[in-house]
């Protein structure tokens with residue numbers, strides 16, 4: 001097979017639309033353009049029917065009831081609706097929410113907002129491997145705790161939190177469990193009943209669907225969960241999320257879920273083999289380290305630090321041909337390295353030296369082989385250029401040097 | 407962010423990567439930045455004792471492409487200059503030459519700091535007083 005460049009290995013950021021998804025969406029832009037809320041004519045009925053069908057496709061993937069699916073504009077909105085909606089709805093029960101430091105900003109910043117409203121938030125630390133400590137979670141629960149918000153799979157390191165065990169603790173104490181499963185749904189089996197999840201956020205564009213559409217799962221039985229709407233208007237989605245339905249997007253999300261349902265198992269197997277090949281080859285480089293737990297991890301993700309080379313400089317060596325992302329501060333506007341990697345206890349130097357590889361449905365073995373060579377060559381080249389590498393090789397302890405901090 | 411042609415060129419074919427013997431009296435070494443900040447630059451000059459001209463300059467840099475390009479450019483500029491002339495190199499000259507965007511100005515600052523640190527190291531080794539920086543970043 002011919003190798004096509006550039007190679008996209010940033011599938012945690014977003015994924016291309018599957019052509020089958022695009023095909024399913026197309027009629028809903030033109031002939032079937034109706035408003036799903038128009039109850040009196042065939043245009044509206046066709047749209048409503050499409051939305052209902054998509055709701056079933058989505059529900060099936062996560063073993064939910066279609067009535068438990070609320071369509072949103074994406075995981076960010078779902079995170080906001082879950083957290084703020086529960087906070088408002090359950091205010092009479094308490095004001096305490098437990099989350100953790102490696103959550104996505106859509107969760108962390110929403111929690112900050114809730115703090116300003118008078119909420120109390122506990123940010124659990126994570127262990128070196130990125131997992132939370134269940135004993136600490138249980139200890140953090142008080143009689144004011146209404147919600148535990150722990151993500152399913154992490155977007156930077158792919159680490160999977162023990163959602164079932166977390167759920168057992170939540171149930172034992174009568175606390176609701178919300179999980180941001182944006183990176184996990186469609187990639188690994190996620191079953192809201194077996195996993196004991198009460199609310200769950202996910203997004204179409206991470207599973208080969210379109211951008212700007214997602215869903216929030218809200219449990220209806222055992223227990224019946226309610227959220228206060230954060231968007232007022234026409235009372236769509238059983239009053240929980242007003243706004244004319246994004247029919248094309250929803251059809252795309254539905255189709256994307258259906259494809260994942262059928263192909264996920266084989267895809268995960270194929271991608272984890274490719275990921276392991278990539279990872280093992282890169283670990284042959286001296287002083288390279290995998291970030292996060294390697295066992296409890298999404299099958300298509302790997303995050304590696306190449307000590308003594310800087311991430312952005314590293315990416316420049318191949319980013320004409322390979323798209324990955326880095327935890328380096330130089331790539332971020334804030335000039336701060338990745339807070340997720342720092343939460344694992346990585347020094348800033350290692351956080352600066354990290355690359356994240358996110359494989360996907362369209363990743364081929366040829367691409368992985370090419371990537372292995374390109375990354376290895378660049379790391380070796382940059383280490384020849386790195387004063388830190390030279391010092392390391394001379395046996396100088398870098399921690400003992402007095403650096404001139406800016 | 408897209409890099410300028412010149413940055414890409416220096417990054418792909420860096421000039422004067424290497425190490426000079428820092429124990430020699432006519433070699434000045436400047437090591438600036440910090441690993442936690444994501445950038446460390448080591449720049450060295452070797453001064454010809456007869457002519458007072460910088461006859462060689464080498465660098466090694468841990469940092470982004472702009473930092474690597476800034477130090478590569480700096481070593482090119484240093485060669486053939488007197489130590490006093492070298493002192494005149496301003497980070498904004500580097501910014502201009504490499505078309506660095508505002509977020510990358512600090513990479514050029516680092517290069518200027520490295521030049522000054524190398525010169526001072528050379529001066530101290532040769533019994534001259536350290537030059538204090540009049541410009542504070």
Ligand SMILES: Cc1ncc(COP(=O)(O)O)c(C=O)c1O
Nearest residue numbers: 074075076104106155180182203
């Ligand atoms: C874990 C996680 N949560 C939330 C989001 C935000 O998703 P969306 O882009 O659909 O708003 C992302 C994507 O960046 C994510 O990875």
Ligand code: FES
Nearest residue numbers: 330445469470513
């Ligand atoms: S070294 Fe960090 S931006 Fe240049």
